[in-house]
Amino acid sequence: MLAQYLLAEFEAQVPVTRRFLERLPENSLTWKPHPRSLTAGQLAYHLAFVPEGVVRGAQKNEIPPPDFQFPQPVSVQQVLDTLDQSVATVREVLPGFDDAAMNAIWRIVDGDRELVAMPRIAFLRNIMLNHWYQHRGQFCVYLRLLDVAVPSSWGPSADESSALQPEPQPA
Incomplete structure (x- = not known):
């Protein structure tokens, strides 16, 4: 049941994220606002890949520290294809977690040193969703x-405007 709640929220946010990614101009993939920033393409690719990467990590009980590499895509279509693959993976994997698995402790370990320990649901909520929203912002x-x-x-x-604030209708 817990996985279904996360999946429902994820499904509602997929088209929103896709609209953002579709807006990236093809000629701006390598643009960045600051020398220490990711390029627009790298950030877009990260947005597209995060859900799959996180849900794959959640399939294990523990993972090593993530290797933060941000590939430079060659096209917006590559980013959108990555998003489609990521969404398909979440749809396949997330429903397989029962409530016991969602409440089980999940870890990041570096050799014999535990860096992070939290319930799997917290990892999915914090990184697959909240982290996703932060990068979308x-x-x-x-x-x-x-x-x-x-x-x-x-x-x-x-x-x-949004569904919460429809376009004004002519008088």
């Missing part, structure tokens, strides 16, 4: 700096 800033219309997410953006 970061990507929103990239779009704004690129002078690209920012899609609405939970509420309206400066460029689009």
Whole structure:
């Protein structure tokens, strides 16, 4: 049941994330707002890959510290294909966790040193979803700096209304 709640939230957020990624101009894949920042393409790829990477990690009871590599995609289509694969993986794997598995302690270990220990559901909630939202917000800033219309997410953006604030109807 717990996995179904996370899956329902994930499913509601997939089209929102896809709208953000689709807005990335093809000619801006290597643009970055600061020398220490990821490129727009690297951040987009990370957004696309995070759900799959996290749910695959959650299939194990423990993993080593993540290797934070951010590939540079060659096209927006590569990013969207990665998102599609990521979504398919979450849809396949997440429902396989029963409530006992969701409540079991999941770990990051470095040799014999435990770095992180938390219930699997907390890992999935914090990293697959909250981390995803945080990077989507970061990507929103990239779009704004690129002078690209920012899609609405939970509420309206400066460029689009949302279901919570429909377009005004003519009188």
